[in-house]
Amino acid sequence: MSIFLLDSIVVMFFVETVLLLLMGTSMFAVAKILKYWNFDASTTLQYALEKKNYLVNTIILFTIGVKIILFVFFVKSLDDLAPLVPGAMCATGVIGANKFGNTLLIYKIFTLFLLGVWVVINRLDLKTKKFDYLRKKYYLFIVIFALLGIEFALELLYFTNIPLNTPVFCCSVVFVVENLPFGLETVDLVKIFYLLFVSILVVDYFNKASLSFVLNILFLLLAYYCVTYFFGTYVYEEPNHKCPFCMLQKEYHYIGYLIWSTLFLGTYFGISPHIIYSLIGKKYQRLLRYNALFLTLFVAICSYYVISFYLRNGVFL
Amino acid sequence: MRNKSFIDFSVRLLIKEKKDYLFSFFIFAFIIFIVTAVLFISNSIKRDLLVALANEGQVIVKNNKGGHYAPLNDAYLDALLEINGVDDVVGKVDGYYNFAQDRRYFHVVVEEDLNDSSIYVSEDVGELLKKFKYEKEFNFLVKDTLITLDIAKVVASNIISNNTIFVNEYNARRVLEMDDDAYSYFVLKVPNEDEIENIALKIPKLYPNLVALPDYEVESDYDHLYYYKGGIFMILYIVSLVSFFILLKNQISSVYGSRRKEIAILRSIGFSISDIILLKFIQNSIVVFGAYFMAIILSYLYVFFFDAPLLRNIFLGEHVTHISFTPVVDIKMLFLIFIFTVIPYLASILIPSWKLAIEDISEAMK
Amino acid sequence: MKPKIAIEHLYKIYNEGKESEFAALKDITLSVGADEIIILKGVSGSGKSTLLSLMAAFSKPSRGTILIDGENISKLPDIFASKFRNKEIGFIFQSFNLIEGLSVSENVRIPLVLEPLEKKEIDQKVEKALQLANIAHKSQQNIADLSGGEKQRCAIARALVNNPSIIFADEPTANLDKENSLKFIEVLEKFKTLKKCVVVATHDSLFDDLPFVSQYINITDGELVL
Numbered sequence: 001m002s003i004f005l006l007d008s009i010v011v012m013f014f015v016e017t018v019l020l021l022l023m024g025t026s027m028f029a030v031a032k033i034l035k036y037w038n039f040d041a042s043t044t045l046q047y048a049l050e051k052k053n054y055l056v057n058t059i060i061l062f063t064i065g066v067k068i069i070l071f072v073f074f075v076k077s078l079d080d081l082a083p084l085v086p087g088a089m090c091a092t093g094v095i096g097a098n099k100f101g102n103t104l105l106i107y108k109i110f111t112l113f114l115l116g117v118w119v120v121i122n123r124l125d126l127k128t129k130k131f132d133y134l135r136k137k138y139y140l141f142i143v144i145f146a147l148l149g150i151e152f153a154l155e156l157l158y159f160t161n162i163p164l165n166t167p168v169f170c171c172s173v174v175f176v177v178e179n180l181p182f183g184l185e186t187v188d189l190v191k192i193f194y195l196l197f198v199s200i201l202v203v204d205y206f207n208k209a210s211l212s213f214v215l216n217i218l219f220l221l222l223a224y225y226c227v228t229y230f231f232g233t234y235v236y237e238e239p240n241h242k243c244p245f246c247m248l249q250k251e252y253h254y255i256g257y258l259i260w261s262t263l264f265l266g267t268y269f270g271i272s273p274h275i276i277y278s279l280i281g282k283k284y285q286r287l288l289r290y291n292a293l294f295l296t297l298f299v300a301i302c303s304y305y306v307i308s309f310y311l312r313n314g315v316f317l
Numbered sequence: 318m319r320n321k322s323f324i325d326f327s328v329r330l331l332i333k334e335k336k337d338y339l340f341s342f343f344i345f346a347f348i349i350f351i352v353t354a355v356l357f358i359s360n361s362i363k364r365d366l367l368v369a370l371a372n373e374g375q376v377i378v379k380n381n382k383g384g385h386y387a388p389l390n391d392a393y394l395d396a397l398l399e400i401n402g403v404d405d406v407v408g409k410v411d412g413y414y415n416f417a418q419d420r421r422y423f424h425v426v427v428e429e430d431l432n433d434s435s436i437y438v439s440e441d442v443g444e445l446l447k448k449f450k451y452e453k454e455f456n457f458l459v460k461d462t463l464i465t466l467d468i469a470k471v472v473a474s475n476i477i478s479n480n481t482i483f484v485n486e487y488n489a490r491r492v493l494e495m496d497d498d499a500y501s502y503f504v505l506k507v508p509n510e511d512e513i514e515n516i517a518l519k520i521p522k523l524y525p526n527l528v529a530l531p532d533y534e535v536e537s538d539y540d541h542l543y544y545y546k547g548g549i550f551m552i553l554y555i556v557s558l559v560s561f562f563i564l565l566k567n568q569i570s571s572v573y574g575s576r577r578k579e580i581a582i583l584r585s586i587g588f589s590i591s592d593i594i595l596l597k598f599i600q601n602s603i604v605v606f607g608a609y610f611m612a613i614i615l616s617y618l619y620v621f622f623f624d625a626p627l628l629r630n631i632f633l634g635e636h637v638t639h640i641s642f643t644p645v646v647d648i649k650m651l652f653l654i655f656i657f658t659v660i661p662y663l664a665s666i667l668i669p670s671w672k673l674a675i676e677d678i679s680e681a682m683k
Numbered sequence: 684m685k686p687k688i689a690i691e692h693l694y695k696i697y698n699e700g701k702e703s704e705f706a707a708l709k710d711i712t713l714s715v716g717a718d719e720i721i722i723l724k725g726v727s728g729s730g731k732s733t734l735l736s737l738m739a740a741f742s743k744p745s746r747g748t749i750l751i752d753g754e755n756i757s758k759l760p761d762i763f764a765s766k767f768r769n770k771e772i773g774f775i776f777q778s779f780n781l782i783e784g785l786s787v788s789e790n791v792r793i794p795l796v797l798e799p800l801e802k803k804e805i806d807q808k809v810e811k812a813l814q815l816a817n818i819a820h821k822s823q824q825n826i827a828d829l830s831g832g833e834k835q836r837c838a839i840a841r842a843l844v845n846n847p848s849i850i851f852a853d854e855p856t857a858n859l860d861k862e863n864s865l866k867f868i869e870v871l872e873k874f875k876t877l878k879k880c881v882v883v884a885t886h887d888s889l890f891d892d893l894p895f896v897s898q899y900i901n902i903t904d905g906e907l908v909l
Contacts, residue, residue, distance in 0.1 A: 005548025007356075011657045014555055018661050025668075042757075044699070047743050050761065051675040054590045058667055066660055073656055076649060083533075083540055129763055319797070322805060326796040333784040582780045585741060586794045586841070587769025589762045678741035679732070682780060 087167030171243030216270030266294030374504035408500030581681035693747035773842025832863035
């Protein structure tokens with residue numbers, strides 16, 4: 001029995017390979033563009049390179065779209081694996097089955113963030129009449145391509161090392177000890193969470209990209225703990241059920257997908273303006289609006305569970 | 318970003334050029350059809366097995382004697398009831414009757430609602446018995462005697478009830494020649510899930526000849542079996558997919574070649590390279606989604622209305638003649654098929670579309 | 684007054700640096716005012732079509748600049764060049780270059796699908812262009828069922844639908860009979876009243892000595908003959 005015979009894993013690796021091949025072919029074009037690009041030249045070569053630029057853009061945009069779909073699929077496949085891995089009831093057990101799991105998950109989110117940054121830079125580049133950011137855009141892409149290669153390797157390592165005989169820990173074990181950052185209590189954590197949220201809204205209003213960058217990173221970290229240890233318990237309506245993954249399941253109306261995607265999208269829009277500014281020196285604060293929008297949505301969903309529980313039962317968990 | 322009238326125009330052109338896409342549409346729909354049908358069948362079988370399993374208890378206990386399963390007796394039943402955490406123990410009678418005239422075995426299953434003089438048979442058994450002129454009643458040939466029972470009903474066969482004769486417990490013991498205190502296996506009811514594993518481990522320690530199978534182990538056995546089969550199939554299928562995509566890329570390239578002039582006209586009017594790629598992407602998305610939905614609907618009909626002729630033999634062997642698959646459609650599976658087929662399809666048209674888009678405008682218009 | 688189109692030292696050389704090197708255009712310099720009509724004369728192969736296609740940003744020059752409204756269109760990235768073609772240029776081709784299998788009005792509306800317009804606005808603009816080109820009565824006909832003259836009127840409607848400031852015509856009368864050719868010359872005069880900047884490449888003698896034409900320019904072997 002090999003885990004690579006699971007049809008969702010087969011399919012995932014197949015599509016990942018297709019994407020890597022597509023990107024690999026466009027790498028040749030990228031190398032050529034970086035080597036010979038000279039906007040001022042009126043040579044046939046330069047014009048050919050300008051045309052190639054559109055191919056590479058298309059391929060990368062396509063890749064990003066597929067990557068997002070595959071990410072959802074990856075998380076779903078983890079749920080599928082749960083019955084095969086002894087002891088695992090949800091994705092927690094599967095992702096924690098070996099040391100690569102959590103790294104892979106964080107790594108995947110990180111590459112998606114970077115790809116998102118690339119999309120914005122590309123958009124800005126296409127709006128200029130002289131391809132102002134073309135070189136930087138492609139240097140960034142080379143970095144991303146290397147990272148995606150590593151991701152593929154990590155994925156292979158992760159799936160080959162999932163034990164199918166020795167039991168793994170499930171969320172009831174992994175998250176039972178409150179492993180909160182800075183030695184905080186849950187109540188304090190939640191207070192800081194709301195405080196941070198309000199300050200992000202203020203910072204967004206004043207268009208401060210670098211401040212928003214710092215605050216959003218903090219918020220992302222804090223939000224993870226808050227959802228796992230506090231809001232999650234209200235989603236499950238059980239004070240001891242602490243798990244970031246179970247909420248992705250059908251029993252909870254797949255609400256986890258909405259919670260996590262609003263959080264990730266929100267922080268992405270909060271973090272990227274600063275990164276874009278430091279990469280290409282262009283201010284693109286417009287994204288901060290979406291930062292405020294998605295984070296508000298995220299906080300609203302989380303708070304809704306707490307409030308509705310309180311209204312129905314008259315107590316907090 | 319382009320607006321709705323751009324999409325309308327892409328669709329209008331697609332309708333005009335539908336012939337270009339017929340080939341890829343049908344081949345691709347066929348490919349999706351096969352993979353969907355296979356997944357429908359295997360999911361349906363798996364579900365029936367799991368449902369049957371869920372109706373049983375949490376631990377199944379069998380008697381293993383010299384590598385064979387042997388009947389259990391009452392003494393074990395009482396002993397098993399003593400184990401902490403076991404709520405109830407039910408003795409089950411079940412076995413195979415040798416129908417010598419056709420050299421095959423019927424599965425004999427207990428159905429408590431039946432009276433002492435009648436039986437139910439599954440559809441395939443019913444058909445077979447008709448050939449041997451058993452229309453109203455059936456004679457079980459047992460050592461020294463003949464047991465004649467009325468065929469009260471023919472029931473539809475799914476994967477579990479296939480090849481089966483249902484009798485009540487009294488008749489089952491007579492047909493299978495089992496004593497009154499003998500049982501084929503025991504089913505243990507264990508209300509607390511956490512204790513299932515402990516109990517399953519404890520039983521063989523108390524009685525080394527007994528085998529205790531917890532329900533999750535049986536379930537995971539089924540899973541392994543189907544994951545394994547599914548995986549091998551998928552890997553083989555990738556080969557045919559890849560060859561299809563190579564075919565598609567060539568076909569698309571040649572079709573696009575004949576559309577060079579048209580694209581150049583659009584470019585001269587103001588379509589950018591990205592617009593042309595988008596136009597082709599929209600058109601191909603429509604084609605591929607059309608093929609996807611058509612294939613899924615057809616394979617649903619094929620598997621669940623027509624009971625998958627031909628393909629079912631691969632799964633169940635040639636003897637299985639009458640079987641109906643329980644319709645199971647899960648979103649996850651459709652999502653999987655989508656990723657498996659639609660995404661590579663769209664990936665394979667990117668480069669031909671771009672090549673078409675970058676043609677020199679004045680050259681291509683000549 | 685600043686010229687609408689200003690071409691300076693324009694070269695188009697194919698297979699540059701190779702043995703088969705061939706200069707289609709050599710050192711072209713000319714300018715066209717915003718409401719001028721210009722006729723480029725020359726035998727086929729003289730380079731006048733190449734010049735038009737460079738002016739419309741269909742292809743890129745090997746050297747030199749083409750400024751339109753002060754912008755060097757030959758250095759524009761494809762997205763901008765396409766937008767420019769869409770908004771500023773109406774091109775009438777010798778072989779009409781209509782999309783077969785679509786109706787007249789469907790052909791005429793194509794330039795508009797790239798713009799964020801409501802369907803109603805598009806319909807109005809199409810109707811107006813069809814009226815202007817005198818083809819409204821055939822709007823639902825398939826292109827394949829039209830005569831040469833009708834095809835050209837359809838092409839004119841398509842060129843006008845976006846209300847461009849510049850109109851290029853490449854051998855517009857080569858596929859027409861005398862009667863329809865004369866009609867085209869009437870259309871040309873109409874362009875003058877619409878204050879369009881028009882450049883026509885032709886070798887048809889019907890275009891000689893037209894009173895509303897501002898300049899006649901001869902091209903031979905890729906060079907201007909003054």
